[in-house]
Amino acid sequence: MNTYDPDTLLEFSANLIEAMGSPREDALIVARHLVEAQLAGHDSHGVIRLPQYHSHVREGKVKPGARVEIVRESPTTxxxxxxxxxxxxxxMKAIELGIAKAEENGIAALSLRNCYHVGRVGVYPLAAAERGLIAQVHCNGHGVCRVAPWGGTEPRLATNPIxxxxxxxxxxxxxDITTSVVAEGKVRVSRNANREIPDGWVLDSEGRPTTNPADLYExxxxxxxxxREGHKGYGLSIIVDLLGGALSGAGCGTMTEEVGNGLFIQLTDPACFCAREEFLDHVERFTEYLKSSPLKEGVEEILLPGEPEQRTAALRRKQGLEIDDGTWGQLLELAKGLGVEAPGDS
Structure with missing residues (x-):
């Protein structure tokens, strides 16, 4: 296990992405997303993705430097x-456009198609909430799927996060949750680290429970x-697939060969419905009420959604980011192939 300064890892990642053929500005956006995901504790959406991204560039599944197009637009959509x-x-272009529309008109809805892997989905609504907006993002995956329908054994859905x-x-x-029991990337992290996964995550190709992460990819x-109540996640996954894939025209599940994400984004200004300070008062009182609940034995504190990531990020900024040997070896091999200097090489 190696530990790296976040800024060093950001620069290294951006250099790798730029060497794949990306404009520097875009490379920095992608690298920042990967490193911030790692800081928040979501290693599954961090720099572990870079070798996969490179493979997809070579296969033509991602086209660095292509320009995002607004196909259809109204004041709110x-x-x-x-x-x-x-x-x-x-x-990011979509969420920035949506923020501008919602700030001007009170509400916005956007749909994205022909979109490569967006990374950690939570960063997009978070950007809007930091501007005072309520935001939700539904993200389907299409072309490559890892989730079987409830009662089935063949993958026909993606992890489809909300x-x-x-x-x-x-x-x-x-x-920020997947509609699968766990994000695919967390299985990838376990595979790279040669760790077993918990029972109840994965079925092998015969539909049998397994703790071997490699079985997911075979x-x-x-x-x-x-x-045991997996029909609930299954139902949510269908809705996300349709909102993200059917509405945008991106396609759903494995019914399309193109690999990527389809997104549906909704943004709302609370001031459309009540005074902003009144809304924030309700939020503050309710969250304080939740955190003041009597605690179960062995529990030190009730946390709110997002707090674990905030605390993990603060800690990791001080202590650095740990990268397992398997993943770091892949990054070094990638850097060598692209002619990029790795940290510690000089």
Whole structure:
């Protein structure tokens, strides 16, 4: 296990992405998203993705430097086509456009198609909540799927995350969850670190429970969110797939061969419905009420959605980011192939 300064890792990641053929500005956007995901404790959406991104560039699944197009637009809506540039670039353009529309008109809805992997979905509604807006993002995955329908064994859905952010007088509340029992990237992290995964995450190609992360990538499948009540996560996943994929025209599940994400974004200004300070009062009183609940034995504190990530980020900024040997080895190999100097090489 190696530990690296976040700024060093950001520069290294941006250099790798630029060497893949990306404009420097776009490379920095993508690298920042990866490192910030790692800071928040979501290593599954961090620099572990860079070798995968490079493979997809070589295969033509992502087109660095392509320009995002606004296909259709009204004062409160927009349809964007990413033309398979970096998903983080497309999604940030969409959320910035949505913020401007919601600030002017009170509400906004946007749909994205031809969008490569957007990374950690929670960062997008968080950006809007930091501007005082309520935001939700539904993100489907299409072309490559890892989740079997409830009762099935063949993957036909993606992990299809939902992220919702609520503004407060402090840090926004953020719910950022997959509709599968776990994000695919967390299985990838375990595979790279040669660790078993918990029972109840994955079925092998024969539909049998397994704790071997490699089984997911050999015809296995993730289970829907909910464990024994997995029909609930399955139902949510269908809705996300349709909102993100059907509405945008991106496509749903494995019914399309193109690999990427389809997004549906909704932004709301609370002031459309009540005075902003009144809304924030309600949020503050309710969250304080939740945190003041009597605690179960062994529990030190009730946390709100988003607090674990905020605390992890603060700690990791001080202590640095740990990268397992398997992932770091992949990054060094990638750097060598691209002619990029790795930290510690000089």
């Amino acid at each position: 927009a349809l964007l086509d990413g033309h398979y540039t970096w998903g983080q670039v497309t999604a 992220a919702i952010a609520i503004p407060t007088r402090g840090e926004p509340l953020l719910v 015809g296995g499948s993730l289970l829907p969110l909910g464990g």
